[in-house]
Amino acid sequence: MSDDRKVALVTGGAHGIGRGIAAYLLKQNWRVAFFDLDDIAANEIVAAFGDPANLLYVRCNVADEGDVKLALRQLISWGSRLDALVNNAGLADPVTGAVEDLSLADWQKRLDVNLTGPFLMAKHSVPYLRLTRGAIINIASTRAMQSEANTEAYAATKGGLVALTHALAISLGPEVRVNCISPGWIDTREPEAGQEPAPLSARDHAQHPAGRVGKPDDIAAMVHYLISPQASFITGQNIVVDGGMVRKMIYQE
Ligand SMILES: NC(=O)c1ccc[n+]([C@@H]2O[C@H](COP(=O)([O-])OP(=O)(O)OC[C@H]3O[C@@H](n4cnc5c(N)ncnc54)[C@H](O)[C@@H]3O)[C@@H](O)[C@H]2O)c1
Numbered sequence: 001m002s003d004d005r006k007v008a009l010v011t012g013g014a015h016g017i018g019r020g021i022a023a024y025l026l027k028q029n030w031r032v033a034f035f036d037l038d039d040i041a042a043n044e045i046v047a048a049f050g051d052p053a054n055l056l057y058v059r060c061n062v063a064d065e066g067d068v069k070l071a072l073r074q075l076i077s078w079g080s081r082l083d084a085l086v087n088n089a090g091l092a093d094p095v096t097g098a099v100e101d102l103s104l105a106d107w108q109k110r111l112d113v114n115l116t117g118p119f120l121m122a123k124h125s126v127p128y129l130r131l132t133r134g135a136i137i138n139i140a141s142t143r144a145m146q147s148e149a150n151t152e153a154y155a156a157t158k159g160g161l162v163a164l165t166h167a168l169a170i171s172l173g174p175e176v177r178v179n180c181i182s183p184g185w186i187d188t189r190e191p192e193a194g195q196e197p198a199p200l201s202a203r204d205h206a207q208h209p210a211g212r213v214g215k216p217d218d219i220a221a222m223v224h225y226l227i228s229p230q231a232s233f234i235t236g237q238n239i240v241v242d243g244g245m246v247r248k249m250i251y252q253e
Pocket of ligand 1 (some may be wrong): 013
């Protein structure tokens, strides 16, 4: 049976924002594949969804070129096409300690996953995306523009990802559009041993000009818009989805 629905690939779809993006796109009638390294969480998601025609999990380390090539082949043999690549997988904890103590190995590990990963994924997806006039979304961070102390490696990877986005957009247009989303604080805490995480405080929410901390669906809705035909005049951009925090002056009284 032929299926002409669009296929999206989300990296890092077993948890957090990536899981939210995958679930959102499924609800919008996309077929979705996700790459991750957490087999247990990924297989639980697939089992709960229960429809292998619409949701595929492939184990893939996005920082390993051999893995990326093999996983994409698996994706194409399942889905026959690729319309959107969402580079979301990342080492998401920004704090790596004092720069004097940051080892080259730790710095390199973050670059490998957060920046080389999206490059490898884009490189090997582009032949398929050209065929569908598809789109790439890179998930960066507001930390590409502003910083807390001791976050050098993470900030550098996200700044690099914003730049990789506009470089790809210029190289790949008009066939493939490439945009970046920079989330602010998105609450991705998961229940532990059946226990819901404690609610965030009123202060956590109130400090945001939009009045609340973000949710994965805030990012997923922007992904869905940017990969849609309605966004066909938008490429090379970094869209900040942060409840207004990067626009807020924070000098203390
Ligand atoms: N949560 C936030 O507040 C926030 C804010 C700004 C940006 N981001 C970015 O959004 C993305 C998702 O963040 P999150 O908070 O959902 O993180 P998370 O840790 O909850 O999820 C990350 C996912 O990526 C997977 N992953 C990690 N390394 C991988 C690799 N080498 N290959 C394949 N999969 C791998 C993990 O297994 C996990 O499923 C990250 O790129 C992060 O930097 C998050």
